[in-house]
Amino acid sequence: MIPTRRCVVCFAKKAKPDLIRIVKPPKTAQFAITIDTSNKKQGRGAYICKSQTCLQNARKKKAFERSFKQSVQSELYVALETLETELLLNEP
Numbered sequence: 001m002i003p004t005r006r007c008v009v010c011f012a013k014k015a016k017p018d019l020i021r022i023v024k025p026p027k028t029a030q031f032a033i034t035i036d037t038s039n040k041k042q043g044r045g046a047y048i049c050k051s052q053t054c055l056q057n058a059r060k061k062k063a064f065e066r067s068f069k070q071s072v073q074s075e076l077y078v079a080l081e082t083l084e085t086e087l088l089l090n091e092p
Contacts (some may be wrong), residue, residue, distance in 0.1 A: 003046055005047040008063040009054040019047040020083065022076070024068045033064065033072055044068065046082075054082040 002015045014024045016039065023036040025043040027035060036045065046067040048054050058064065 005023060007049045007054055008046045009048055009053075009057050009061055014049065016047075018050065018080045020049065020050060020080075022046045022064060024070075033068060033076055035076070035083065041047065050087055052088065055080050055087075 002017065004013045005016055005019055006013050007019060011052045021036040021039050022033060023041045023043045023045050025041070034041075046064055048058055048063070059077045064076065
């Protein structure tokens with residue numbers, strides 16, 4: 001059975017492989033909130049759909065700020081835009 005998670009933008013429940021994980025490391029870590037491509041990093045995770053709409057609406061709805069209860073650096077949104085471009089190029 002594949003575990004399901006909820007997208008922080010559209011609130012749709014989907015299988016973990018269909019979502020992108022964003023992770024906030026534990027308080028002891030000195031790292032910023034990042035995209036977790038391995039799905040194994042420690043810390044609080046938030047998930048977002050791989051759809052173009054969710055990726056674009058993440059900043060507008062402040063989805064990660066709400067999920068992590070703190071402000072999110074603009075570098076994360078730049079990384080998501082880059083990922084969105086890569087996903088669009090890889091679509092069949």
